[in-house]
Structure formats: structure tokens, C-alpha cells
Amino acid sequence: MYLSKFYLPLMKETPAEAQIASHRFMLRAGMVRQESAGIYSWLPLGHRVLKKIEQIVREEQDRAGAVEMLMPTIQSADLWKESERYDAYGKEMLRITDRHGREMLYGPTNEEMITAIFRSGVRSYKELPKMLYHIQWKFRDEVRPRFGVMRGREFLMKDTYSFDLTADAARQSYYKMFIAYLRTFARMGLRSIPMKAETGPIGGDLSHEFIVLAETGESEVFCHRDLLRKTMPPANVDFDGNLESYVNEHTSLYAATEEMHDKEAFEKIPEEARVSARGIEVGHIFFFGTKYSKAMKANVLGAEGKEVPVEMGSYGIGVSRLTGALIEAYHDEQGCKWPVPVAPFHVGLLNLKVGDEKIDAACAGIYRQLEAAGVEVLYDDTRARPGEKFARMDLIGLPWQITIGPRGLGNGLAEVKNRHTGQKQELPLQEAVGFVTRQVKDALKVV
Amino acid sequence: MYLSKFYLPLMKETPAEAQIASHRFMLRAGMVRQESAGIYSWLPLGHRVLKKIEQIVREEQDRAGAVEMLMPTIQSADLWKESERYDAYGKEMLRITDRHGREMLYGPTNEEMITAIFRSGVRSYKELPKMLYHIQWKFRDEVRPRFGVMRGREFLMKDTYSFDLTADAARQSYYKMFIAYLRTFARMGLRSIPMKAETGPIGGDLSHEFIVLAETGESEVFCHRDLLRKTMPPANVDFDGNLESYVNEHTSLYAATEEMHDKEAFEKIPEEARVSARGIEVGHIFFFGTKYSKAMKANVLGAEGKEVPVEMGSYGIGVSRLTGALIEAYHDEQGCKWPVPVAPFHVGLLNLKVGDEKIDAACAGIYRQLEAAGVEVLYDDTRARPGEKFARMDLIGLPWQITIGPRGLGNGLAEVKNRHTGQKQELPLQEAVGFVTRQVKDALKVV
Numbered sequence: 001m002y003l004s005k006f007y008l009p010l011m012k013e014t015p016a017e018a019q020i021a022s023h024r025f026m027l028r029a030g031m032v033r034q035e036s037a038g039i040y041s042w043l044p045l046g047h048r049v050l051k052k053i054e055q056i057v058r059e060e061q062d063r064a065g066a067v068e069m070l071m072p073t074i075q076s077a078d079l080w081k082e083s084e085r086y087d088a089y090g091k092e093m094l095r096i097t098d099r100h101g102r103e104m105l106y107g108p109t110n111e112e113m114i115t116a117i118f119r120s121g122v123r124s125y126k127e128l129p130k131m132l133y134h135i136q137w138k139f140r141d142e143v144r145p146r147f148g149v150m151r152g153r154e155f156l157m158k159d160t161y162s163f164d165l166t167a168d169a170a171r172q173s174y175y176k177m178f179i180a181y182l183r184t185f186a187r188m189g190l191r192s193i194p195m196k197a198e199t200g201p202i203g204g205d206l207s208h209e210f211i212v213l214a215e216t217g218e219s220e221v222f223c224h225r226d227l228l229r230k231t232m233p234p235a236n237v238d239f240d241g242n243l244e245s246y247v248n249e250h251t252s253l254y255a256a257t258e259e260m261h262d263k264e265a266f267e268k269i270p271e272e273a274r275v276s277a278r279g280i281e282v283g284h285i286f287f288f289g290t291k292y293s294k295a296m297k298a299n300v301l302g303a304e305g306k307e308v309p310v311e312m313g314s315y316g317i318g319v320s321r322l323t324g325a326l327i328e329a330y331h332d333e334q335g336c337k338w339p340v341p342v343a344p345f346h347v348g349l350l351n352l353k354v355g356d357e358k359i360d361a362a363c364a365g366i367y368r369q370l371e372a373a374g375v376e377v378l379y380d381d382t383r384a385r386p387g388e389k390f391a392r393m394d395l396i397g398l399p400w401q402i403t404i405g406p407r408g409l410g411n412g413l414a415e416v417k418n419r420h421t422g423q424k425q426e427l428p429l430q431e432a433v434g435f436v437t438r439q440v441k442d443a444l445k446v447v
Numbered sequence: 448m449y450l451s452k453f454y455l456p457l458m459k460e461t462p463a464e465a466q467i468a469s470h471r472f473m474l475r476a477g478m479v480r481q482e483s484a485g486i487y488s489w490l491p492l493g494h495r496v497l498k499k500i501e502q503i504v505r506e507e508q509d510r511a512g513a514v515e516m517l518m519p520t521i522q523s524a525d526l527w528k529e530s531e532r533y534d535a536y537g538k539e540m541l542r543i544t545d546r547h548g549r550e551m552l553y554g555p556t557n558e559e560m561i562t563a564i565f566r567s568g569v570r571s572y573k574e575l576p577k578m579l580y581h582i583q584w585k586f587r588d589e590v591r592p593r594f595g596v597m598r599g600r601e602f603l604m605k606d607t608y609s610f611d612l613t614a615d616a617a618r619q620s621y622y623k624m625f626i627a628y629l630r631t632f633a634r635m636g637l638r639s640i641p642m643k644a645e646t647g648p649i650g651g652d653l654s655h656e657f658i659v660l661a662e663t664g665e666s667e668v669f670c671h672r673d674l675l676r677k678t679m680p681p682a683n684v685d686f687d688g689n690l691e692s693y694v695n696e697h698t699s700l701y702a703a704t705e706e707m708h709d710k711e712a713f714e715k716i717p718e719e720a721r722v723s724a725r726g727i728e729v730g731h732i733f734f735f736g737t738k739y740s741k742a743m744k745a746n747v748l749g750a751e752g753k754e755v756p757v758e759m760g761s762y763g764i765g766v767s768r769l770t771g772a773l774i775e776a777y778h779d780e781q782g783c784k785w786p787v788p789v790a791p792f793h794v795g796l797l798n799l800k801v802g803d804e805k806i807d808a809a810c811a812g813i814y815r816q817l818e819a820a821g822v823e824v825l826y827d828d829t830r831a832r833p834g835e836k837f838a839r840m841d842l843i844g845l846p847w848q849i850t851i852g853p854r855g856l857g858n859g860l861a862e863v864k865n866r867h868t869g870q871k872q873e874l875p876l877q878e879a880v881g882f883v884t885r886q887v888k889d890a891l892k893v894v
Contacts, residue, residue: 007514007577009568033564035519036551041564042517044579050517067454070489070497072482072601073520073584074541074553091546094521096553099538099588104483106521106543106553117480117488121456130454132491137520137584141546154519 001345003380007044009033010392020216022327023148025336029396031323031344038145038153045396046323048344050156053322054135056187056341057158059446064180064239066131066160071113073137077103079112083295092140094153106139111292111314114161118310119298125165128300128310129173133160135319149324150218150280156320162313165302167289170311174206174287175243177315179233181210181283182250184317186232187446189339190329192282193227195255206313209257210283214328217278222266224253225273235446257281280325287313330420336397337420340443345378347436348398352386352405362404366414366433373437394419399443400436448792450827454491456480457839467663469774470595472783476843478770478791485592485600492843493770495791497603500769501582503634503788504605506893511627511686513578513607518560520584524550526559530742539587541600553586558739558761561608565757566745572612575747575757576620580607582766596771597665597727603767609760612749614736617758621653621734622690624762626680628657628730629697631764633679634893636786637776639729640674642702653760656704657730661775664725669713671700672720682893704728727772734760777867783844784867787890792825794883795845799833799852809851813861813880820884841866846890847883 009030018024026032031046042050058068074096080086086093094106107113114132122130135158145153162173178194185192190212197209211221213228233246254269256262257279266274292298293309302308318325330337340346347370351363363379370377378398380389386405393401401417408415414432417424427435456477465471473479478493489497505515521543527533533540541553554560561579569577582605592600609620625641632639637659644656658668660675680693701716703709704726713721739745740756749755765772777784787793794817798810810826817824825845827836833852840848848864855862861879864871874882 001514005512005514007516007568007579030568033567035560035563036521036523036549039519039521041519041560043564044514044516047516047581065452067448067452067491069454069491069494072486072488074483074486074586074601076483094543094545096541096543098541099590102483113482113488116482117490120480121454121477121490132454134494139521143546154521 001376001378003378003382006378008396009043010395018148020147020150020328021331022150022216022324025327025331025395025397026148026324029335032149038142038151040149040152040154045344049323049326049338049342050320052342052344053188053326054156054158054319057184057317057319058135060180060184060187061133061158061160063183063235064131064176066133066177066180068134069132070134070136071107071110071117073106073139074104075107075113077105079116080105083112083115083292085112092142094139094141107136108138108140109314109316110134110136110159111161111312112296115292115296115298115312118161118163119296122163122300122310124301125303128163128165129169130163131160131173131176133158133315147218147324149320152320155318158317158319160315162315164311165300165308167311170287170289170313171206172243174285174313175247176239177285177313178208178247178250179237179239179243181285181315181317182232183235185210185212185282188322188326188342190282190326191228193221193223193255193279194250195221195223195257196251196260197257197284198259206287208251208285209281210285211257211279212282212325212329213277214280214325215278216328217280219279219281220258221256221277221279222261223255223275224269225275227253227255228275280328281318282322282325283315283317285313285315287311331397334391335395338397338399340399340440343399344396345376345398346440347375347377347400347402348393348396349377349379350386350389350393350401350403351379351381352389352403354381354383356406359404359406359409362409362429366402366404366429369433370437375437375440400439402432402436448823448825450825450829453825455843456490457842465595467594467597467775468778469597469663469771472774472778472842473595473771476782479596485589485598487596487599487601492791496770496773496785496789497767499789499791500635500773501603501605501766504582504631504764504766507627507631507634508580508605508607510630510682511578511623513580513624513627515581516579517581517583518554518557518564520553520586521551522554522560524552526563527552530559530562530739532559539589541586541588554583555585555587556761556763557581557583557606558608558759559743562739562743562745562759565608565610566743569610569747569757571748572750575610575612576616577610578607578620578623580605580762594665594771596767599767602765605764605766607762609762611758612747612755614758617734617736617760618653619690621732621760622694623686624732624760625655625694625697626684626686626690628732628762628764629679630682632657632659632729635769635773635789637729637773638675640668640670640702640726641697642668642670642704643698643707644704644731645706653734655698655732656728657732658704658726659729659772659776660724661727661772662725663775664727666726666728667705668703668724668726669708670702670722671716672722674700674702675722727775728765729769729772730762730764732760732762734758778844781838782842785844785846787846787887790846791843792823792845793887794822794824794847794849795840795843796824796826797833797836797840797848797850798826798828799836799850801828801830803853806851806853806856809856809876813849813851813876816880817884822884822887847886849879849883
């Protein structure tokens with residue numbers, strides 16, 4: 001992408017309302033624009049990150065055997081009266097009346113609708129298990145939206161729903177999602193720690209939050225230091241096999257959010273292994289059994305010919321929120337530092353003297369070669385001063401920068417900068433292309 | 448995908464409310480489920496088609512130089528008061544009051560918001576032209592939603608907006624979209640005919656509807672027969688070059704919708720070249736000049752240092768509606784007949800004797816080989832009777848079927864069926880895999 005054809009409206013001033021790094025940088029780097037309180041447009045740079053996150057989420061859902069679909073944003077209130085959550089949900093639900101006076105709402109979540117879909121389509125235990133997900137915009141009318149996309153009103157969420165005949169089978173579905181979540185966040189470069197969670201108004205008895213540690217995290221969390229060294233389950237996990245060992249590995253050590261914190265148990269951990277830190281919730285999984293299936297009569301015929309309510313779970317990932325969480329985890333004073341798998345582009349190409357025939361030709365050549373190799377390049381072909389170009393690239397935080405200027409090119413050299421380490425090196429043009437291509441490809445490998 | 452793990456709730460009865468083929472088949476084939484009047488869930492099969500359509504739309508927008516972003520579904524009423532469309536839009540606009548009593552609405556289109564985004568981010572003519580698009584759910588509170596996804600209330604639309612300094616430059620942007628649209632529909636297997644259109648409440652002076660001919664089309668259209676033989680512009684069109692010849696080729700012959708029909712002009716065409724048919728609108732492009740930029744003060748500094756309102760156009764494609772249009776164009780009594788580029792899966796694999804070791808092994812092998820070659824397979828591994836399997840595959844309409852049964856496999860043969868022509872042939876297993884793979888790959892080539 002040539003920057004001159006892109007749309008990247010940067011902000012010079014730090015917006016006063018932005019209290020945390022991700023909010024600040026998303027506004028300054030032209031990733032999002034606030035349209036109303038807690039409602040954002042995703043400008044081209046931010047949209048690219050959102051799509052990358054969404055795609056990783058999708059791939060790991062598919063791998064675990066969940067099937068994608070899409071439910072609408074606008075729902076009928078009737079469904080929510082069946083589950084008795086219509087009144088319980090309170091003011092956070094955006095309630096709407098259509099032209100015929102029917103009560104509608106903008107879905108804050110989809111347990112009711114998916115249960116209705118399931119009960120109309122599945123009759124027999126033989127069709128189980130089923131696991132369905134969608135990635136759709138939700139709305140929660142927060143009284144005080146803040147922290148940019150971290151606590152917005154309109155937000156993108158992936159929600160999965162599992163349907164099983166027995167609680168034991170449901171546990172297997174729960175484990176599948178547990179593993180998919182560990183892989184999803186790790187592939188984005190995030191270390192997530194599953195923490196036992198309260199089930200809250202959604203009900204149920206088995207629930208974990210997936211927490212990413214970051215200094216600016218919204219809440220205090222506590223865990224055993226060894227959890228920071230765990231690796232993600234491999235891509236070839238047999239999802240129909242015994243998954244307990246993977247789950248145990250990530251749950252046998254102490255880990256708790258503030259609400260679930262057990263001071264006594266925590267203090268039994270050797271002092272040097274105690275971690276007390278700030279965390280951001282990026283995912284949440286629940287097993288809630290027959291809460292909705294009973295209320296909404298979602299039954300299947302069991303092996304003995306008797307109708308039984310289906311056992312359900314729901315599993316959410318905050319897709320738009322992850323954009324913010326990633327910046328909280330990866331930034332410095334100058335701006336974002338995107339991990340390659342979620343970077344809006346892999347490489348920033350800086351032409352320090354636009355209009356100079358040789359430099360223009362060298363840049364155009366590098367651009368073509370990288371793009372042909374499947375490396376995504378944002379080429380700064382504008383007439384801005386070098387200082388402005390450097391600052392801009394650091395702000396938007398593409399993982400690699402290749403700079404072509406008159407001095408280096410005279411010796412056939414390009415400067416290659418790693419945005420994460422800050423390390424710079426001069427390399428012959430072809431070597432620079434080869435080196436950066438290999439680095440990007442390596443970082444994109446799915447293991 | 449193994450059918451046993453998929454979610455495909457077919458309907459035996461034809462739903463009474465479904466008057467047209469696409470509505471009927473989308474319900475019967477388990478592609479969508481109506482949640483409220485004019486509001487649908489996209490079940491896994493339908494969702495796959497929707498995603499394929501969306502991706503073709505996206506690729507052709509990107510090719511033409513439009514840049515993707517995403518605006519939210521919920522907008523503030525204030526913007527619409529600036530353009531004076533808030534009152535003008537009437538009851539089709541879904542109006543919402545949030546918990547703080549602010550007037551909001553579910554966006555039926557995005558001219559206002561994109562104009563606000565543009566005016567806050569672009570100052571100088573040097574940054575022009577700009578072309579931005581998004582693919583987002585819209586809502587129009589139709590008084591009587593009908594024909595399934597063809598005239599729903601919540602619908603998926605791709606809308607592009609162009610910004611130029613002069614009307615001449617804007618014409619180039621208009622032509623880019625004109626060509627992108629021809630390519631987009633042709634890649635899906637649809638012959639679209641651009642027809643001069645009224646600009647309606649959106650304003651402006653240059654506008655075309657893109658119409659697909661189908662017996663069940665919503666309106667009457669008239670055109671010269673030679674338009675049915677035009678080919679789409681090639682993938683390597685130079686979008687910055689002179690595009691007029693491509694546009695002229697598709698606009699110099701008579702073509703008009705009912706509203707714009709000129710009987711006299713039509714009758715000047717030789718009788719054998721007159722086509723009068725039913726059509727479905729799948730796209731609509733407008734140049735409306737400074738209508739919104741003047742009302743909303745979206746100015747840029749021109750070369751002489753004077754502020755001038757930017758020249759704008761907007762360009763829509765009904766993404767969810769196309770799903771229906773494709774079925775209207777491609778179906779028979781038995782069900783859908785998907786063109787390969789938009790098929791939910793490329794191949795249906797039918798195992799006629801699940802549980803038979805040899806047949807199971809042959810099917811599993813074929814499945815693995817096709818998937819490894821990048822061919823998408825829906826494998827019917829259920830214990831349904833052969834007749835039910837055949838009917839099901841014909842209904843969902845995957846372009847190719849490979850059937851493995853005891854009789855054929857005894858001779859090492861698979862039956863390969865082309866869903867479009869109905870033609871069947873018996874081929875040795877490996878040949879069947881190779882033949883179908885080549886057919887699918889050929890159909891997916893982008894030229």
C-alpha cells in the first residue's frame with residue numbers, strides 16, 4: 001500500500017480524554033475515530049489489525065471444531081422474556097421500538113437466540129455435540145464508556161455456544177475452547193493466564209477468565225510465577241482425545257482475579273513465585289448447564305427416547321478489545337510495537353528523498369519484491385521530511401522498517417530497523433529484502 | 448467439513464411465506480433462519496456463501512484502489528440533522544434513544560458519517576483522490592419486509608465513498624467503481640447490466656444501477672441484446688489510465704429500468720435485439736457532487752489556497768441480497784446450483800454405505816486429498832439413506848458431487864456429477880479427484 005493512497009489521519013496532540021496508552025495511540029495513529037461516546041469508526045489502519053485478530057480467532061475456533069455462522073445484531077425482546085433476562089439486564093441493554101411498535105433490542109450477547117436456533121434444528125442426541133460461533137458486533141449501553149475500545153458500547157465479540165447431551169460431554173467442549181483460547185492469544189503474541197472466575201448473572205458452575213498481564217490492566221490479579229512460562233498446546237492437538245492434561249497444566253497452579261482471590265492460599269506459594277500484577281480480561285468461558293435449555297425448552301431425545309434439556313456453555317473473546325490489549329502489552333513512548341501476526345502491515349518502507357529517480361526506483365523495486373513474497377508493506381512515498389517519516393513509522397509501530405536514503409543507497413545499502421528491539425543494521429538492498437522476508441515468514445508460522 | 452459435525456437444519460416442507468425461489472431454498476437448505484420480520488440468522492451454509500461474496504467484493508474494491516475501513520452500526524442523530532436527512536428519511540430509519548436520552552439511529556447508509564470522517568482528516572487537495580469503503584450491516588425498517596434476504600430489514604452492504612477535487616476527477620472515481628462492479632458480479636457468475644438510474648433522494652447527476660436478469664426479478668428492465676454478450680474488463684486494467692472506453696462499451700447500447708424506460712428509443716432498436724426481462728438490482732453507483740460536502744462543510748484547500756467543497760460519490764453493493772440474486776439466477780426444481788466462486792463448498796462427497804470399512808476408507812482418502820489441494824468438501828458421513836443424501840446434495844447445490852457406493856467401488860470407480868449440467872460420469876477414484884480438482888481450480892482463476 002502506498003501511503004499517498006491510504007488514509008492515515010494522525011493526531012499531533014494527545015487527546016485529553018485518552019488516559020491509557022492504547023486509547024492514546026489508537027487515536028494518535030489514526031486507527032480509530034470516536035463517533036459517539038463509546039462508538040468508534042475503525043479507520044483503515046485499525047481495521048487491518050481488527051481483521052487480523054478476527055482471522056486468528058476464526059482459525060483457532062475452526063481448528064477446535066466450532067462451526068461459524070452469523071446472528072443478526074437486532075433481536076426480538078420476546079426471546080429475552082422467555083429466559084427472563086429482559087428485565088434483569090437493566091439499562092445496559094439498548095432497547096428499541098420498531099415502526100410497528102414491536103420491542104426489539106441490540107444484542108449484548110446471544111445465549112437466547114442460539115438456544116432458539118438449536119431447539120428448532122436439533123431433535124436427537126445423535127446430532128450432538130454441536131459447537132457454533134459467530135463474530136458479530138454487540139452493544140452494551142455502558143453508563144460511562146471509557147478507555148477507548150477497551151470499554152466501548154459497540155464492540156466486536158466472538159461468541160461460541162456448545163451443546164452436549166451430558167455434563168461430562170459438555171466438559172470436553174469446555175476443554176476444547178480452553179485450548180483454543182490459549183492458542184488464540186499466544187498466536188497474537190499475548191501470554192494469557194486462565195483464572196477461575198465467578199459465573200455472575202449468566203449462571204453455571206465452571207468458568208475461567210483469560211487474563212493478559214499489562215501494567216495498565218483494569219484489575220489486580222494474582223498468580224504463580226511458573227504460569228508465565230507455560231507454552232501453548234500444539235496445533236495438532238487431538239480435540240477428540242483426552243484434553244485434561246493440557247487444561248491441568250494451566251490450572252493446577254494458583255491464579256485468581258481480585259474477586260476470586262484467596263489470600264491464604266496465595267501466601268502458601270513461595271514468596272519469590274508470587275506474582276501480583278495488573279491484568280486485562282480478553283476472554284471468558286462458561287459452562288452453565290441447562291440454565292437456558294430448561295427455561296427455553298431446548299430438549300433433545302436421549303438414547304432412551306426421553307426428552308432431556310441440552311447442556312450448554314458459552315465462550316467469548318473480545319475481538320475489538322484485543323486491539324487495545326495488544327497495544328497495552330506492546331508499546332513504548334514513541335508508539336505501538338505490533339507483533340507480526342497482528343501488525344496492520346509487516347514492513348514500513350521509508351523513501352527519504354521522494355522525487356530522486358534512483359531512490360524512487362529502489363523503493364518501488366523493494367515494494368514489488370516484498371509484496372510478491374506475501375509481505376505486506378506500507379510505503380511512505382509522501383514528501384514529508386525524514387524526521388516526520390521516522391516518527392510516523394514509530395507511532396504506527398510496524399514490526400520492521402526499511403529506510404532508503406541518498407547516503408546509504410550510494411553504497412547500495414538499506415537500513416533495516418526492528419521496531420521491537422530498536423536495533424538497526426545496514427544491509428545491501430537484496431539482503432535487506434531477503435532478511436525481512438524470512439523474519440516475517442518465521443513469525444507467521446503456525447505451530 | 449464432515450456433515451456430522453456441521454449444522455445443516457434442512458426443512459422438509461416449503462415454508463408458506465416464501466414466494467420466490469431464493470427465499471424458499473435458503474430456508475429449505477438451512478442457509479438462513481428468520482429471527483424477526485426481515486431479520487435473519489445466517490446459518491453455517493448461508494454464512495459461507497455470504498463470506499465468499501464479501502471476499503470477491505473486497506478484492507475488486509482493493510484492486511480499484513478503494514481502502515477498507517469500518518464504520519459503526521449505531522450513529523448519532525446529530526450528523527443527520529446537519530445534512531437535513533434526519534427528518535427526510537422517514538419511518539425507514541430505525542431511531543433509538545440511549546440510556547442518557549441521546550437520539551441515535553441504526554445507520555441505513557453512511558454518507559453523513561464518512562463526510563464527517565473526511566472533513567476531520569483531510570485538509571489539502573494534495574491528499575486527493577480518496578476512496579474509502581466498508582462492508583457493514585445496515586438497517587432499514589421496511590414497512591413490509593419480504594422475499595427473504597432480498598428485501599430484509601437488517602442487511603449487509605458494501606458502500607464506497609469517493610472524494611475528489613473536481614467533478615472531472617470524480618468522474619474517474621466513478622469509472623473505477625463502474626469497472627470494479629462489472630468485475631465483481633462477473634466473478635460470481637452473474638451477468639450484470641449497468642442501467643442509467645434516477646438519483647432519487649440521495650441527489651446528484653450521474654448514476655447507474657447494476658441489474659442482474661432473472662425470471663423472478665423485482666422489476667421490468669429493457670436492453671439491447673448485445674449487452675448480454677459483453678465481457679468484463681480484465682484484472683490488469685490500469686485504474687489510473689483512461690477508463691472511458693470500458694465504460695462506453697457497456698453504456699452505449701440501450702438499457703433502462705422501468706422508471707427510466709424510453710419507449711421510443713427502445714423501439715428504434717431492431718426488434719430481434721430488443722430484450723424485455725425481469726431484473727434484480729445488485730449494485731448502485733452515484734455521483735452527487737457537493738450535496739453533502741456543502742451541507743456539512745467538508746472543504747479542502749485547493750491549489751490556489753482557497754477552500755472548496757469536495758466532490759463526492761457513493762457506491763453500494765447489496766452483499767446479503769446477492770445471495771438471493773445468485774439463487775434466482777442459478778437454481779432448478781431440486782435446489783440451488785452454486786457457481787464455484789461463491790459455492791459454500793466446492794464438492795459434496797457422498798458415502799452411500801457408512802460403516803463399510805472400504806467405502807469409509809475410500810471416502811476419507813478422497814476427502815483428505817481434495818482438502819490438501821485446497822478444494823472445499825462437504826462430506827456426507829451420516830447414516831441417512833442414499834435417496835435422502837442425493838436429494839440433500841441437490842438441494843444445497845454444491846457444484847460437484849462425488850459419490851462412493853459399494854457397486855462402483857467394487858470396480859474402483861467413483862461417480863462424479865456436475866450439478867449445473869446434471870451430467871454424471873464414472874471415473875477411477877484418482878481420476879475423479881484429479882478431474883474435480885482441475886475443474887474447481889479453473890473456475891476459481893481470476894482473470
